[in-house]
Amino acid sequence: MLELRLVQGSLLKKVLEAIRELVNDANFDCSSTGFSLQAMDSSHVALVALLLRSEGFEHYRCDRNISMGMNLNNMAKMLRCAGNDDIITLKGDDGSDTVTFMFESPTQDKISDFEMKLMDIDSEHLGIPEAEYHAIVRMPSAEFARICKDLSSIGDTVVISVTKEGVKFSTKGDIGTANIVCRQNSSVDKPEESTTIEMHDPVSLTFALRYMNSFTKATPLSNQVTISLSNELPVVVEYKIAEMGYVRFYLAPKIEEEEEETKPEV
Amino acid sequence: MLELRLVQGSLLKKVLEAIRELVNDANFDCSSTGFSLQAMDSSHVALVALLLRSEGFEHYRCDRNISMGMNLNNMAKMLRCAGNDDIITLKGDDGSDTVTFMFESPTQDKISDFEMKLMDIDSEHLGIPEAEYHAIVRMPSAEFARICKDLSSIGDTVVISVTKEGVKFSTKGDIGTANIVCRQNSSVDKPEESTTIEMHDPVSLTFALRYMNSFTKATPLSNQVTISLSNELPVVVEYKIAEMGYVRFYLAPKIEEEEEETKPEV
Amino acid sequence: MLELRLVQGSLLKKVLEAIRELVNDANFDCSSTGFSLQAMDSSHVALVALLLRSEGFEHYRCDRNISMGMNLNNMAKMLRCAGNDDIITLKGDDGSDTVTFMFESPTQDKISDFEMKLMDIDSEHLGIPEAEYHAIVRMPSAEFARICKDLSSIGDTVVISVTKEGVKFSTKGDIGTANIVCRQNSSVDKPEESTTIEMHDPVSLTFALRYMNSFTKATPLSNQVTISLSNELPVVVEYKIAEMGYVRFYLAPKIEEEEEETKPEV
Numbered sequence: 101m102l103e104l105r106l107v108q109g110s111l112l113k114k115v116l117e118a119i120r121e122l123v124n125d126a127n128f129d130c131s132s133t134g135f136s137l138q139a140m141d142s143s144h145v146a147l148v149a150l151l152l153r154s155e156g157f158e159h160y161r162c163d164r165n166i167s168m169g170m171n172l173n174n175m176a177k178m179l180r181c182a183g184n185d186d187i188i189t190l191k192g193d194d195g196s197d198t199v200t201f202m203f204e205s206p207t208q209d210k211i212s213d214f215e216m217k218l219m220d221i222d223s224e225h226l227g228i229p230e231a232e233y234h235a236i237v238r239m240p241s242a243e244f245a246r247i248c249k250d251l252s253s254i255g256d257t258v259v260i261s262v263t264k265e266g267v268k269f270s271t272k273g274d275i276g277t278a279n280i281v282c283r284q285n286s287s288v289d290k291p292e293e294s295t296t297i298e299m300h301d302p303v304s305l306t307f308a309l310r311y312m313n314s315f316t317k318a319t320p321l322s323n324q325v326t327i328s329l330s331n332e333l334p335v336v337v338e339y340k341i342a343e344m345g346y347v348r349f350y351l352a353p354k355i356e357e358e359e360e361e362t363k364p365e366v
Numbered sequence: 367m368l369e370l371r372l373v374q375g376s377l378l379k380k381v382l383e384a385i386r387e388l389v390n391d392a393n394f395d396c397s398s399t400g401f402s403l404q405a406m407d408s409s410h411v412a413l414v415a416l417l418l419r420s421e422g423f424e425h426y427r428c429d430r431n432i433s434m435g436m437n438l439n440n441m442a443k444m445l446r447c448a449g450n451d452d453i454i455t456l457k458g459d460d461g462s463d464t465v466t467f468m469f470e471s472p473t474q475d476k477i478s479d480f481e482m483k484l485m486d487i488d489s490e491h492l493g494i495p496e497a498e499y500h501a502i503v504r505m506p507s508a509e510f511a512r513i514c515k516d517l518s519s520i521g522d523t524v525v526i527s528v529t530k531e532g533v534k535f536s537t538k539g540d541i542g543t544a545n546i547v548c549r550q551n552s553s554v555d556k557p558e559e560s561t562t563i564e565m566h567d568p569v570s571l572t573f574a575l576r577y578m579n580s581f582t583k584a585t586p587l588s589n590q591v592t593i594s595l596s597n598e599l600p601v602v603v604e605y606k607i608a609e610m611g612y613v614r615f616y617l618a619p620k621i622e623e624e625e626e627e628t629k630p631e632v
Numbered sequence: 633m634l635e636l637r638l639v640q641g642s643l644l645k646k647v648l649e650a651i652r653e654l655v656n657d658a659n660f661d662c663s664s665t666g667f668s669l670q671a672m673d674s675s676h677v678a679l680v681a682l683l684l685r686s687e688g689f690e691h692y693r694c695d696r697n698i699s700m701g702m703n704l705n706n707m708a709k710m711l712r713c714a715g716n717d718d719i720i721t722l723k724g725d726d727g728s729d730t731v732t733f734m735f736e737s738p739t740q741d742k743i744s745d746f747e748m749k750l751m752d753i754d755s756e757h758l759g760i761p762e763a764e765y766h767a768i769v770r771m772p773s774a775e776f777a778r779i780c781k782d783l784s785s786i787g788d789t790v791v792i793s794v795t796k797e798g799v800k801f802s803t804k805g806d807i808g809t810a811n812i813v814c815r816q817n818s819s820v821d822k823p824e825e826s827t828t829i830e831m832h833d834p835v836s837l838t839f840a841l842r843y844m845n846s847f848t849k850a851t852p853l854s855n856q857v858t859i860s861l862s863n864e865l866p867v868v869v870e871y872k873i874a875e876m877g878y879v880r881f882y883l884a885p886k887i888e889e890e891e892e893e894t895k896p897e898v
Contacts, residue, residue: 437807440807440808444785444807446785447782447783447810447812464808473817474815475814475815475817475827476812476813476814477812477815478813479810479811480786480808480810481808481809481810482807482808483808
């Protein structure tokens with residue numbers, strides 16, 4: 101038996117909106133430690149990993165590990181019926197082919213039960229090793245979303261270049277070129293507006309803006325985003341979820357020699 | 367001669383928006399007691415009845431009963447040109463084939479006259495007898511609109527079941543099922559947020575959500591909606607219009623034996 | 633060399649949004665006195681004239697007169713990437729086939745460079761003589777925009793008639809007719825809400841609403857619009873730009889004898 105009660109139900113709504121553009125169907129894995137998901141996007145280019153730790157739930161009961169295959173668009177349709185202040189409880193029975201989402205309004209005057217059919221989904225769980233990154237950028241998530249959207253109006257790819265002074269986002273397209281530099285800036289007053297850079301080696305990598313824009317659907321989950329870059333590894337774009345866990349997106353850089361040669365200096 | 371002056375002109379704008387999705391052309395009937403309309407929707411399934419009593423107008427002059435056929439989309443186009451704070455005066459002359467809407471801004475600095483051609487529309491006036499209903503639910507109109515919209519993302523019909531404790535809205539569709547229960551709750555502080563149930567017999571009836579969603583276009587007219595249910599009668603969904611009258615929607619229940627058998631218990 | 637630094641960068645964003653619906657490609661002319669543009673709309677019916685005087689820029693350097701051909705949609709794409717509080721600097725080098733827009737955030741933490749390719753555009757500069765107008769109407773720009781939009785839902789042309797008492801906007805279409813009268817009203821409290829009329833001769837002229845609606849894209853630039861009318865001249869619809877200059881739109885009246893005969897009296 102499974103029963104997970106999340107007082108801040110809007111978090112689960114935001115998680116679904118964050119990942120459903122990339123992933124259509126996925127297995128949610130439930131164990132005593134938490135509620136998680138790992139899935140490739142439908143074109144098998146990007147990887148999404150979600151973790152909601154059991155401690156973050158008001159009530160968390162998971163008698164044995166289970167994996168529940170869900171269509172994320174259908175799940176999002178149901179979660180959109182929850183009010184933003186509702187408590188959401190996810191319920192499952194062993195061997196059942198359905199999962200139930202219960203929504204309780206803060207006053208308890210409105211109680212909803214949405215029962216959704218589960219699916220059988222083949223999936224392989226990839227081990228993602230902890231890694232050392234050449235550079236880690238922390239910046240306001242809304243700023244990162246704005247930059248990815250702005251650059252998309254000019255080009256298809258973004259070159260992310262990190263130096264000690266700052267991080268530069270560049271693109272080029274038919275109508276011209278664009279470079280946006282964000283300087284390191286650890287304002288103590290408003291930590292959520294700070295941009296901080298932890299750099300071991302300068303790094304300059306190229307990514308498809310289409311995926312970056314999909315990742316930024318997670319912006320409502322967190323004021324800050326962490327971008328971890330390394331020459332040999334996929335970039336990790338991470339949004340922390342309150343005290344509970346994270347959504348992480350992984351994307352391999354594009355290997356474009358010309359891009360590298362002509363790339364502008366920070 | 368006809369001259370109806372409505373200080374709160376936005377009411378007439380809202381009335382039009384409330385009914386024009388269901389009804390394309392209709393006769394507005396004007397008598398000494400008030401301004402009214404009765405019309406079937408274009409698929410002849412639902413009935414709309416509107417009443418604006420003469421006492422609600424600042425000035426009301428109607429020398430003899432007349433019936434004016436109007437295209438509601440054209441009328442809505444003209445009323446949308448009135449400001450939300452404008453005074454609206456409706457003027458007609460005996461035997462004329464036009465009606466004039468005059469809009470006066472609160473400062474009287476802007477005066478508009480919109481003249482619209484009238485139409486000949488065949489219509490039969492149905493007598494709607496006063497009836498006893500098994501159950502009458504009064505609830506916040508925005509909550510009812512939200513529920514109809516939410517359930518539409520899951521299924522096509524809604525089963526409305528009333529018990530003394532509350533009212534349940536249920537649907538089922540390809541992706542699963544949904545039940546939403548609103549408990550009776552007469553908060554004295556904010557009467558517009560209360561849900562009250564007046565029940566003589568339990569009742570459980572099925573309706574097409576498509577029509578229910580059209581009815582909820584009247585939500586801006588009133589904080590509360592009244593849903594009157596009976597096994598032998600069409601449901602009445604009523605929105606009161608300030609001190610002036612109402613918009614009422616009538617819809618026959620669907621007879622679906624299977625639905626009845628598998629319907630969930632409140 | 634060219635370097636124009638505009639502290640209130642949002643002005644330039646608004647200018648582009650004001651004119652790009654009418655004009656696709658145009659030459660921006662830069663001289664020691666200011667930054668200007670004159671262009672016909674793509675159907676060669678309306679004329680747009682823009683002036684931003686050099687005094688309005690924080691820094692203005694223009695070593696010799698140059699004319700830069702730009703695609704206004706591409707320019708708007710780049711300017712949309714500037715924040716509303718950003719400082720915008722426009723930079724060009726003699727003989728270069730590109731122009732650079734630099735955006736600086738107020739905190740200087742984000743610096744963007746957008747480089748756009750220039751185009752060769754044939755254009756003839758029309759001399760627009762200063763003229764005497766029969767009537768000059770000054771009114772709130774939002775009110776004028778609302779009237780043009782409202783009348784468009786009824787008809788295709790607007791008759792603008794001016795008397796000492798006020799200005800009347802009229803249209804007719806398949807569904808009926810509309811007349812909107814704005815009375816002269818020089819409220820001292822809020823000059824931006826006043827309507828003033830300077831009239832030498834009564835005038836009544838017909839214009840295509842489609843163009844008037846395009847002109848009203850300039851509404852965010854100014855609280856007031858000035859409409860200068862004369863029987864022998866194109867109307868001038870002018871939006872002042874703070875202390876810096878203006879956007880002016882010129883449109884020839886329609887010669888429609890029937891319209892004139894049946895035109896309603898103010």
